[in-house]
Amino acid sequence: MDAHFPWFILLAPLFSAVLIQLFLRKSRGTAAGISVLTVALTFIAALFVFAGHNGTSEIPWLDFRPAFYVPIGVTVDELSKLMLLVVTGVGTLVHIYSLVYMEEG
Template identity: 45%
Template structure:
């Protein structure tokens, strides 16, 4: 899946490149910053569309930490579900970017907004393409960071500053449960790779033992926080 993996990496990295270029080089040029951000998400959408139409599947991994027997990888995993979600994230993201041109027009931090929006897009795409739970958790936290930046964009306003702190703290509660669940999966299965976990569960359905229900609940805690589900919903009204 060489061609498909290249498209997947491009889908992931285009918004990151946009955020980096805006932050490091074009903050004073509002129009160029917006165009870079919009161009990146549109490019990611085109790549996503090609991936969806190609119906490719598989994964591509790079080793980023290797210590003794411990080997942590970062990669991209493609299947029909991830291809569909790539279209959703980049498609909706492109519409948000386009709308933001007019909505944020005249704001003195116009370029910073688009840098934060590109970072958010990168983080969301990282979750969709993650090959393992560790990578998913890293991008999950990046979504939290970028959400903090966007919710508190007008940080000089006390209400916005309070709202972003409330969202950040509330989400950390859910993420703590998510992290504990990931650790329990590692302890029980010895792997966090989705493909290996699926294979192991098929061969040994009782792999997680009596803790399976608890692990599922802990992993769900992360989703509860990010999607503002009861009782971790309290941050959403202030963030709107």
């Protein structure tokens, strides 16, 4: 499986929140739609990770080679795959429920 899925799961909600706060505070419907879409996409990515990704994916954070090298990594094992499904699945359901519950109409 693709090693970018864990990074997508980690960073997509952050980018979505920044986008909503900076540009979409006045447009409630669009902001809610982007929020639900992002969480649903992270759940789909978690399904792909659960299906096949194992191991560590890392990127350099501080790189002063050869003297000093500090990477940032994401390790995916069996427990973290299960927790990804639980957290993103429940988060998706909560977002969908709150979107329907808070609907003006």
